[in-house]
Amino acid sequence: MKENTPALYVMFLGRAIYAFNWYDVSPAYPYLQNGFPQESGYIWMMFALFLIGAGLFQIPAGMLAARIGSRRTSIFGLLLMGSSAALIYVAPDLYVIIALRFITGVAAAFFFSSGISVISYLQPDRVQRNIAYYNGFFAFGAGVGILPFTFLIDLIGWRPALSLGGLITMIVAIIALSLVPEGHDRSTVTTSSFSAKLTDRYIWLISAGMGGYYALNFVLGEYFKPYIMFLGYPGTEASIVASLTLFTGLVGAMLIGHFAKADPIRQIAGTILLLSLMDLSLLYSSIYLFTMIAVINGVLNVVLFSKEYMLVLIHERDRSMIPLDLGLLNSIQLSIGGVFSAVFGLMLVNLGYPSSWVSICLISIATLPLFTVAAARIKRSRTLTVETHEIA
Numbered sequence: 001m002k003e004n005t006p007a008l009y010v011m012f013l014g015r016a017i018y019a020f021n022w023y024d025v026s027p028a029y030p031y032l033q034n035g036f037p038q039e040s041g042y043i044w045m046m047f048a049l050f051l052i053g054a055g056l057f058q059i060p061a062g063m064l065a066a067r068i069g070s071r072r073t074s075i076f077g078l079l080l081m082g083s084s085a086a087l088i089y090v091a092p093d094l095y096v097i098i099a100l101r102f103i104t105g106v107a108a109a110f111f112f113s114s115g116i117s118v119i120s121y122l123q124p125d126r127v128q129r130n131i132a133y134y135n136g137f138f139a140f141g142a143g144v145g146i147l148p149f150t151f152l153i154d155l156i157g158w159r160p161a162l163s164l165g166g167l168i169t170m171i172v173a174i175i176a177l178s179l180v181p182e183g184h185d186r187s188t189v190t191t192s193s194f195s196a197k198l199t200d201r202y203i204w205l206i207s208a209g210m211g212g213y214y215a216l217n218f219v220l221g222e223y224f225k226p227y228i229m230f231l232g233y234p235g236t237e238a239s240i241v242a243s244l245t246l247f248t249g250l251v252g253a254m255l256i257g258h259f260a261k262a263d264p265i266r267q268i269a270g271t272i273l274l275l276s277l278m279d280l281s282l283l284y285s286s287i288y289l290f291t292m293i294a295v296i297n298g299v300l301n302v303v304l305f306s307k308e309y310m311l312v313l314i315h316e317r318d319r320s321m322i323p324l325d326l327g328l329l330n331s332i333q334l335s336i337g338g339v340f341s342a343v344f345g346l347m348l349v350n351l352g353y354p355s356s357w358v359s360i361c362l363i364s365i366a367t368l369p370l371f372t373v374a375a376a377r378i379k380r381s382r383t384l385t386v387e388t389h390e391i392a
Contacts, residue, residue, distance in 0.1 A: 053105025062324030085166025139249020
């Protein structure tokens with residue numbers, strides 16, 4: 001399906017700009033504090049409400065994709081995300097910016113799982129590789145949003161910089177409208193079919209089994225840079241090391257072929273165990289050790305999440321339900337990640353970094369046995385081909 005290559009690249013670009021709009025508010029944080037000193041105590045809500053919006057609307061987005069198709073749903077997500085980000089330029093106060101960040105999170109929910117569904121039908125013979133690149137471009141876009149974007153803010157100001165990300169997102173969405181073909185994945189499924197899917201034991205087990213690691217990865221992304229600075233290293237050095245957990249994701253995408261033939265459950269469980277134990281070494285203060293941890297986490301994260309999404313595609317026989325499956329999975333994991341991120345923050349205040357790091361690494365390992373329950377279902381799956389309940 002070489003004729004779909006331009007459409008595939010547009011979806012990768014959409015994934016990168018999606019991630020950029022997720023992470024670009026972090027460098028703007030100090031500027032927002034200075035710009036809204038009286039409301040600065042509410043800035044944390046920008047991060048929280050983005051995740052709440054992304055988590056709450058994963059399932060409605062999946063249902064919409066089943067009705068109107070994943071192409072339309074994903075492009076709608078990009079247009080909504082671009083609009084909400086661009087409007088920050090004229091937002092009169094911090095509260096409006098917080099509301100716009102919530103809408104940006106909602107938009108992210110409409111793009112994420114539908115985007116995976118789109119790339120799965122653009123080149124069905126290269127699904128695993130393309131999902132890995134989809135995740136790799138997320139990591140790259142997030143890295144750009146954290147490190148180079150800091151210099152752009154210094155150059156043109158935080159409002160124009162954040163809004164520029166929104167304008168670029170809308171341009172990508174318009175290009176996608178002209179290049180990405182329909183997948184004929186709309187469905188006539190009933191409400192009862194949706195209910196059955198939302199209680200699918202397999203999806204819940206896969207989500208919860210990897211939920212502990214999702215929390216660890218979430219916490220590492222939020223606290224790695226502050227932790228390095230807490231230990232006395234310069235902020236620039238901390239930013240570079242922390243951004244490696246994102247930029248090196250593209251390397252993981254390139255290496256996905258080396259992980260293709262192994263048993264996916266064992267591979268995921270073994271990799272999570274390795275990373276969780278390795279992350280315990282954060283207790284030792286060494287910038288070289290931190291760099292190694294950042295690179296290994298960045299490379300293997302893309303492999304892990306790509307394998308997880310493949311487990312869903314292997315399981316699902318109705319293509320129209322893929323966005324809902326992935327939406328449910330992401331909703332569960334965002335909830336788990338958000339809860340344990342809050343737990344980590346509370347532990348940090350009361351116990352300090354060492355005990356908090358140990359606890360979150362052990363939580364990552366503790367949920368792994370849930371994978372064994374789902375393993376039998378994977379072994380019975382012999383093909384990645386999915387059936388479709390199409391409508392004309």
